Amino acid sequence: MTSTHLAATVLDSLALLAADRATGALSSERGTFFLSAGGVTHVDSPLSPDLGVLLTGSGVVDALGWHEALEEAGADRRVGRQLVDSGRLAAGALELCHLGALFDAAYFALGAVGRPPRFRPGAAHWLGAVRSVAVDTVVRESRRRRDRLQLIWPEPDLDSAPLVRVPDAATGALPVRRRRILAQVDGVRTAAEIAATLACRTYPTLVELRRLAADGLVTATSRATGPAPAGLPPQAAPQQEPDTALLRRLRDALEAL
Structure with missing residues (x-):
């Protein structure tokens, strides 16, 4: 093809x-x-x-x-x-x-x-x-x-734009991973750059960044690096491949890292 x-x-x-x-x-x-x-x-x-x-x-x-x-x-x-x-x-x-x-x-x-x-x-x-x-x-x-x-935070521009901390926002007691990620938010780095700096996978980093946004601690700047991931159309009754159960277990293990 x-x-x-x-x-x-x-x-x-x-x-x-x-x-x-x-x-x-x-x-x-x-x-x-x-x-x-x-x-x-x-x-x-x-x-x-x-x-x-x-x-x-x-x-x-x-x-x-x-x-x-x-x-x-x-x-x-x-x-x-x-x-x-x-x-x-x-x-x-x-x-x-x-x-x-x-x-x-x-x-x-x-x-x-x-x-x-x-x-x-x-x-x-x-x-x-x-x-x-x-x-x-x-x-x-x-x-x-x-x-x-x-569900965590509905603004997808956090996935691709440089991120900045909200001024004077009280951080309170944050989990260790979230605190480490927040420390890398400098108005220049994107989520991918933060993940690379910390040698972390992108998706768990995005989860924590959206939680930080939902808590009013982080927002996206106007200088985006590109469009956010486009919405995927609904999929009706997907058939399960033979390895789906294994992939689900692997996915759960990855998210626990």
């Missing part, structure tokens, strides 16, 4: 690619979906820290070991396998971190509203195969995240 056969939106294009069991990379201005036989194997987005930032920033993998894995296996697109085989990372930890980064980036990448997406047949991510996730599962998870964030 070439870009001339794609739909106008990322969401519709993903559905077509999944139906065709396509392999390659679907790119928009907000991210890139990598697919293999119609399943999503990885997602990159400039609005979400990548796996390397999360692993090295948190100390799960030291920076030297990460760069060595990139040099030794990046060209062969098997960096994930190299991390496991070299003993730098357990296979279960890689899968957990990979899924977290995938779903975080997909939340933003699905919201692309600019130029039509482009598809590069056969393109693969340098990380290599870790786990493939059905397109419907990725879309449902992004919808669930959007809905939860809307």
Whole structure:
């Protein structure tokens, strides 16, 4: 399938690619979906820290070991396998971190509203195969995240705009994670930049930032970095893939981190 056969939106294009069991990379201005036989194997987005930032920033993998894995296996697109085989990372930890980064980036990448997406047949991510996730599962998870964030605080510009503390607002007793995130709000950093600074995943960071906004402590500046993730249309009676239960358990574990 070439870009001339794609739909106008990322969401519709993903559905077509999944139906065709396509392999390659679907790119928009907000991210890139990598697919293999119609399943999503990885997602990159400039609005979400990548796996390397999360692993090295948190100390799960030291920076030297990460760069060595990139040099030794990046060209062969098997960096994930190299991390496991070299003993730098357990296979279960890689899968957990990979899924977290995938779903975080997909939340933003699905919201692309600019130029039509482009598809590069056969393109693969340098990380290599870790786990493939059905397109419907990725879309449902992004919808669930959007809905939860809307319940906490209904202003989506917090997801992409530089954030500022509300002057003279009393912070009171905040949970440790929320206090650490609030300390990074400086009128310049976006949610993604705060997450990268703290080596935290984007979605839990967004949850805490929206809670801070609901408490009257944080607001978005007018200098947004781009449109907020677009609303996903309702989905009627989705069918459950065989791995849905496993993904739900992984999701719960990721949100508990």
